[in-house]
Amino acid sequence: MPPIDVSRPLRVAIAGFGQAGRCHAETWAMMPDAVIAGVYSQRPDIEAPAIARICGPEVQVYSDYERMLAESGCDFVSICTLHDTHAAQAIAAARHGKHFIVEKPVCLTLEDLLAVRRAVDSAGIRAFVGFQEFHYGQLQATIEAVHKGWLGRVHLAEIEYFNGIGPWVPQHWWARTHKIGRSSMLFCGCHPLMMLMLVMKGVKVAEVEAFATKSGAPDFAGFEYATTQVNLIRFADGRLGKVTSCLDSLHPYYWRNTLIGSEGSLIDTRIMSRVMLPGLDPKGWQHLATRSINDGGDVTPDMFRPMFERILANLRHDEPMPYSGLDEAFEMHRVLFACDEAARTGRPVAPDTSLP
Ligand SMILES: NC(=O)c1ccc[n+]([C@@H]2O[C@H](COP(=O)([O-])OP(=O)(O)OC[C@H]3O[C@@H](n4cnc5c(N)ncnc54)[C@H](O)[C@@H]3O)[C@@H](O)[C@H]2O)c1
Structure with a gap:
């Protein structure tokens, strides 16, 4: 270096x-x-x-x-x-x-x-x-809640991403093309897939299945690829993930997390855990008061600052780089390419393993 x-x-x-x-x-x-x-x-x-x-x-x-x-x-x-x-x-x-x-x-x-x-x-x-959204607020709190063991062993994680990339979005002209946007997963689905990989921290993916479709609304007719894709992901230790990448919804941007584990569940900003704190009602939800990913709208510089602070600390003082290092993103992209191949061929696909 x-x-x-x-x-x-x-x-x-x-x-x-x-x-x-x-x-x-x-x-x-x-x-x-x-x-x-x-x-x-x-x-x-x-x-x-x-x-x-x-x-x-x-x-x-x-x-x-x-x-x-x-x-x-x-x-x-x-x-x-x-x-x-x-x-x-x-x-x-x-x-x-x-x-x-x-x-x-x-x-x-x-x-x-x-x-x-x-x-x-x-x-x-x-x-x-550039996965700045995991460095603050709701998504960071969710990842850390899992890593602290508050849900026990998460055996089912569903991460769903809904956005409406119609002609009203400035990026629509290139996002809709095969040449630049390329696929629902490459344009936006990489965000929820990265979330799944961070929650499942380091566990290898054994195989994926995926299906793709598109809205009948004329707003999305210009897309050169199927705008909605649902991916089923089986991890090597038997756990399951489901990632939805939907670029053709008409409702406001919505990111939904559903994590089910052996000690509790986390759905969006609600958490139920049998091990988080003694004295909590084991049947009730606790609310995570945190900056919601769904309040985000367009990206703004304040969203990038925590990630950039960590990059500086990593480069200058060798501090760890969580959430956005190339290693994690590399593994996520391998799974993404398997998902896109599965959607294209209609067959289960195992991610490439040609580099460790
Ligand atoms: N991390 C995030 O949350 C996030 C948010 C937005 C964008 N992105 C990513 O950032 C990258 C850039 O996206 P963006 O939203 O800044 O895109 P953009 O459309 O706002 O502009 C990107 C750049 O493309 C250039 N460009 C190249 N060819 C052009 C042409 N023919 N006509 C007009 N402009 C042209 C423009 O000069 C501009 O500098 C993409 O990879 C995108 O996926 C990430």
Whole structure:
């Protein structure tokens, strides 16, 4: 791993300046231990004013990603471009010895996933994936409740994600395409699948089955893939997961967790546990008073700060990186590609095991 000089701020380059890139930039710009060293923009004519406002008028804007890696002096890259360029940009960052965070998904194919993994390992750099929602509030509390053993052994976990990616969403133009959005799971289903993998912490997936369908509403007719996919996941130790990725619901964004274990259950923000605290009514629900994932709406910079603080602590002081490390995301993507293959073929699929 290239040494990180802790006597100066981390020099961060931002690639892509859409909704996610702006959030990354605003967050890094607020942090005392980071400075923005350069921005790669595919549309500098449109994005230059926002880049100058957020990153400062002196920041160098590059229209060539490789040139930014070579000339900006950055230590770290926030890759926030569209899906079809993530893998190549992650591999290039690694080859230049830069640590990086790549927005989800890491890539669009299993081959690219393995190539990113190999590039990171051979460069010895650290890589992170943009799952900021697990670093605070309801989802963090849920993961930690499971890891504390309050539900005992969770044998059934259903994570359901409902969103409506109609033409009213600015990302609709690319999200709907096979070339960039690619599948319901790659566009958004990776979030609930990552949640399932974090809850089941390190247990391997034995096989998956999946089925896909789409809404009859004209709002979603432009999608080049099936917008709703339900995945059944059997873990190697016999436990079960179900992940729903629905991009064509008409109700407001809704994320639903149902976790059933040997000592209790957790459904959304309600928990029942026989072991959490003595004296609690074993038949009643306790309410987790926490920032709900369903209050989120659009992403905002405050949602990224806890994840970025952990990235800095990991790079500078070798502290652990929960929830968003490449290892966990790598395993999740393997399962995701198995789910998409199962939905395509109608057959059960075992995830690839070609890299440990
Ligand atoms: N972690 C999260 O919660 C979260 C939230 C939003 C987006 N994302 C991810 O971040 C990445 C970027 O998404 P986004 O929402 O910022 O996308 P966006 O549509 O807001 O913009 C992304 C970038 O694409 C560039 N671009 C490339 N070709 C273009 C073209 N032909 N026309 C217009 N713009 C073009 C734009 O310049 C812009 O910088 C994606 O991987 C997405 O999945 C993650």
